[in-house]
Amino acid sequence: MKDLFDLSGKVALIMGSSSGMGKAIAHILGLNGAKVIIxxxxxxxxxxxxxxxxxxxxNxxxxPCDVSQKEQIDFLVSETEKTFGNIDILVNCVGIAIAGSFLEIDAESFEKTMQINLQSAIYLTKKVIPKMQxxxxxxxxxxxxLSSVRGNKFLGLYGISKAGLAQLARNLAVEFGPDNIRVNAISPGVIDTEFAKPMTTNPEVMAKRVALTPLRRIGKVEEVAGVTLLLASKAGGFITGQNIIIDGGTTISDGN
Structure with a gap:
């Protein structure tokens, strides 16, 4: 039981790990013994x-890697393998959100959002998964x-791209489960990060959101990191194909 969360000897690549949730995830994986790539x-x-x-x-x-450039992803994976060996744990925290209504979505916004939020994750996973197999x-x-499981008026494109990641996790969990590869998604609600500042610095928006959240607060990056550690370690060894929601209960609120 004592080594359920021990990641000693594991190589963990965390995309988007220079700030926010990604940084917290890289930190907790490193503290539990993983060799970490920031x-x-x-x-x-x-x-x-x-x-x-x-x-x-x-360790x-x-x-650095711009995920919109495939050659930079190629370099990232090859340098990681050269330094630490094959990747055991891949965590993708990359994302951009372009706000706007459905009728405001143009080709440029669509392509940029899908490239960074979804296509880059697919490309990177294809680079990593054969060695795991x-x-x-x-x-x-x-x-x-959270936008991947709810309707969104002004973050619809972002929600579509993130829903794609949750479905990707389910697909890969089915296909590669026989190879002992576990694939999951995490769907955070409002977490205290720079990314969420447009919402968290708006008192009117936050008053409404917190009132509809049973825990009556927003989340912390370490709370997302803790669930990631679970999924990356032996403790989460029988969890795969899931989209775990971390939202303080927002999605189950009765609205009163």
Whole structure:
């Protein structure tokens, strides 16, 4: 029982890990023994996080990557394998949200959202999964969103792309389960991050949202990180194909 959350010897690549939920996830995986690859399109932020982790004796490297560029994803995977070996745990925390109503969606917004939020995850997973198959072991976790399970007036395109990640997790869980590869999605509600600032800094919006959330608060990045650790470790060894909602109960509220 004592090693249920132990990730010693595991190699964990966390995309979008220079801030917010991604950083918290990389931190908790590293604290539990994983060799961590910090990656985002912000080189300076990646290097800053790396210095913080190294000060805590976390075994980590930083490899910046713009996921809209396939050659950068190729480089990321090859450098990771060169330094740490094959990837055991893949966590995808990358995402952009372009607000607007349905009739405002144009080709540029659609292509950019799908490329960054969904297509890059598919491409990266295809690079990583054959090595997981070969050793009959692997854990893949996609950061989806509460918007993937609810209707959205102004974040509809974002919700569509994130729903694609949740469905991708289900598809891959079925296809690669016989290879002992577990694939899950996590759908956070409102979490205290820079990404959520347009909502969390609006008192009127937050008063309504909190009133409709049974726990009467927004979430913390460490609460998302904790669930990710569960899914990445032996403790979550019989969980696959799920979209785990972390929202303080927002989706089950009775609206009163």
């Amino acid at each position: 990656s985002s399109n912000d080189k300076t932020a990646c290097e800053k996080v790396l210095a913080e982790f190294q000060a805590e004796n976390i 980590a490297i930083a490899i 070969a050793k009959k072991d692997g854990a893949i976790i996609y950061l989806s969103s």
